[in-house]
Amino acid sequence: MSSASFTPPWNVRRLPRADGSVFLVTGGNAGIGYFVAEQLSATGATVVLGSREPAKADVAMASIRARVAGARVRAVRLDLADLSSLRPVVESLGVDRLDAVVHNAGVALDDPPRRETGDGHELMFGTNHLGHFALTARLMPLLSAAPAARVVTVGSFAAKSERLDLDDLQSGNDYRPKRSYGRSKLAQMYFGFELDRRLRAVGSRVASVVVHPGGALDSLTPSRPPIQVRTAGARLSAAPAALLVQGKHAGAWPAVRAVLDPAVDGGQLWGPRVFGLRGEPRRERVWNHLADVSVAARLWDTSRDLTGVDPGDLPGPSEGHMP
Incomplete structure (x- = not known):
């Protein structure tokens, strides 16, 4: 094999350069999204944090700059629960192309009662799924302007055991917070x-x-004060769990690889190597229920009707998509 055709193994701690690229990470101010943004910043790319709370975005940017020399990081206000606010996001990005968006932001409620967005949608479904669906439509002109852009959707291992109820997508008839969360991630x-x-x-x-991301726990996540603080007690108590799950810094690895690795193709599923719960990122077989194109098509049509936009409404190759 010639040296020109040799591709080194993927190394989560030695990422390829991406100078000149622009990446948007929704929910990039905390949790897994923060570590996605921190890791992508180390590649030389411009990383934009999408956050509904500017003060928290400022703290996250300061943390990234303190750890990544020369980090090109900035923020835009992004509230996925408010569909009318998404149109101005494109202009606020101030770029002529977008090389990737990581759909990471999410709401997880543990207890009733059921809550709704200002648009009248169940909060988790409306934010986690409908918000990203509509945002993708708004961003598509910028994504289409890049040479080979990627939309990276961060799902959840919790979605593996869930199934969508297409007649009750917003849990209006039977609301159970943890199930509704899992179904919102499954819809994504x-x-x-x-x-x-x-x-x-x-x-x-x-x-x-x-x-x-597999299983990603705060107690196994490196400290990034004040964003993430891990005490010595938490570290010791979580040690046994490290055999099965990992921290949020490692939970970010599949998304980072999906953005950067030229060997990753569209339509693939990536997660942690060990039982889908921990370890370095690898390609997985698409879960059986996710391969049901009829469910996907019905969900798409409903999402289009609820948001009033269609991310797939694109011109063909003869209308501006050819190199």
Whole structure:
């Protein structure tokens, strides 16, 4: 094998350069999203944190700059629970192209009662799924302007055991917080796969990849005060769990690889190597229920009707998508 054709193994601690690229990370001010942003910043790319709370975004940017010399990081205000606020996001980015968006932000409620967004949608479904669905539509002109952009949707291992109720997507008839959360993440994952099918159908250069972080615990996550603080007691008590799960810094690895690795293709699922719960990122077989294109198509149509936009409504190759 010639040296020109040799591709080194993926190394989560030695990422390829991405100078000149622009990446948007929703929810990049905390949790897994913060570590996605921190790791991507080390590649020389410009990383934009999408956050509904500017003060928290400022703290996250200061933390990244303290750890990544020369980090090019900034923030835009982004509230996925308010669909009308998403249109101005494109202008606020101030770029002529976007090389990747990581759909990471999410709401997880542990207890009733059921809550709704200002648009009248169940809060988790409306934010985690519908918000990202609509944001993708708004961003598609910028993504289409890049040579080979990627939409990376961060799902959840919790979605593996869930199934969508297409007649009650917003849990109006039977609301259980943990189940509704899992289903909202499952809807996101269906969207990611269906988006790629529709992008391929029109010859778009944009690819859609789905990832999940496995089991990612605060107690196994390195400290990034004041964003993430891990005490010595928490570290010791969590040690046994490290055999099965990992911290949020490692939970970020599949998304980072999906953004950067040229070997990753649209329509793929990536997660942690060990039982899908911990370890370095690897490609997984698409879960059986996620391969149901009829469910994905029905979800897409409902999401389009609820948001009033269609991320797959793109011109064909002869209308501006050819190199």
